[in-house]
Amino acid sequence: MPPLAIEARNVGVRFGSFQAVSELDLDIAGGSIHAVIGPNGAGKTTLFNALSGVRPPDTGTVLLAGRDVTRLPANRRVHLGMARSFQVTNIFPELTVAENIRVGVQATTGFTPWVFWRSPSRTPGEHDKVLQLLETVGLADRAGTRAGDLSHGAQRALEIGMALASDPRVVFLDEPLAGMGIDDVHRTKILIRSLAPQRTVVLIEHNMSVVLDISDRITVLAQGVKIAEGTPAEIRNDERVKEAYLGSSA
Numbered sequence: 140m141p142p143l144a145i146e147a148r149n150v151g152v153r154f155g156s157f158q159a160v161s162e163l164d165l166d167i168a169g170g171s172i173h174a175v176i177g178p179n180g181a182g183k184t185t186l187f188n189a190l191s192g193v194r195p196p197d198t199g200t201v202l203l204a205g206r207d208v209t210r211l212p213a214n215r216r217v218h219l220g221m222a223r224s225f226q227v228t229n230i231f232p233e234l235t236v237a238e239n240i241r242v243g244v245q246a247t248t249g250f251t252p253w254v255f256w257r258s259p260s261r262t263p264g265e266h267d268k269v270l271q272l273l274e275t276v277g278l279a280d281r282a283g284t285r286a287g288d289l290s291h292g293a294q295r296a297l298e299i300g301m302a303l304a305s306d307p308r309v310v311f312l313d314e315p316l317a318g319m320g321i322d323d324v325h326r327t328k329i330l331i332r333s334l335a336p337q338r339t340v341v342l343i344e345h346n347m348s349v350v351l352d353i354s355d356r357i358t359v360l361a362q363g364v365k366i367a368e369g370t371p372a373e374i375r376n377d378e379r380v381k382e383a384y385l386g387s388s389a
């Protein structure tokens with residue numbers, strides 16, 4: 140069995156008296172695509188923030204490839220191979236597509252400690268790396284375009300490219316398909332699937348057909364609590380999951 144990329148135990152996040160995530164255990168297998176789904180306000184983004192260091196949890200522990208990173212800030216985790224994209228698009232609109240990617244690459248090439256589980260791939264020059272990332276996310280022909288002028292779908296793809304710029308072993312994507320048209324959804328779905336098994340992908344996404352199609356495993360949250368977990372086939376037929384979704388959309 141491959142080692143766990145993420146191992147979270149008893150994770151809890153509170154906002155004042157409101158418990159947004161409660162006593163959550165989560166195992167994410169290395170090289171898998173693991174989706175976290177649930178109704179609006181279920182605590183998915185809060186959980187991502189806790190796992191990725193944007194807002195550390197109030198209780199519990201988070202291990203990244205076996206190492207305790209619970210209290211490590213997000214910027215320090217990048218050097219350990221963790222990266223994330225955000226629910227709200229987070230690009231530099233005035234810069235070109237290539238410049239956005241370059242910013243991501245430069246953010247990590249300044250200091251690269253030797254990490255034993257990092258892929259032993261050659262380290263290409265910065266220019267090559269930018270081109271390669273543009274190719275990966277399907278934006279090679281838009282390299283000189285101002286990022287703010289891209290379609291929404293292309294901006295989301297660019298954001299994935301920026302998250303990949305640090306060559307992460309684990310990448311968190313918060314609703315990468317949100318607001319995309321059908322063509323972009325299809326393209327991005329193939330892109331996300333292609334990231335594993337070289338990388339571990341943790342994905343929040345409301346598009347159920349895509350989630351069921353590309354995930355190896357799915358965790359379902361409702362009101363800050365894990366209500367189900369399993370393979371797509373198991374989740375598709377889970378009564379609690381159907382209830383949580385019908386309950387929220389009624």
Ligand SMILES: Nc1ncnc2c1ncn2[C@@H]1O[C@H](COP(=O)(O)OP(=O)(O)OP(=O)(O)O)[C@@H](O)[C@H]1O
Nearest residue numbers: 154157159177178179180181182183184185186226
């Ligand atoms: N900074 C904060 N302060 C107070 N409450 C917050 C804060 N961030 C989130 N919450 C609350 O915590 C709960 C979970 O929010 P979260 O954003 O994690 O949900 P989500 O599952 O990502 O929802 P969505 O699918 O709408 O993105 C919500 O009730 C939200 O209002």
Ligand SMILES: [Mg+2]
Nearest residue numbers: 183184185226
């Ligand atoms: Mg969210």
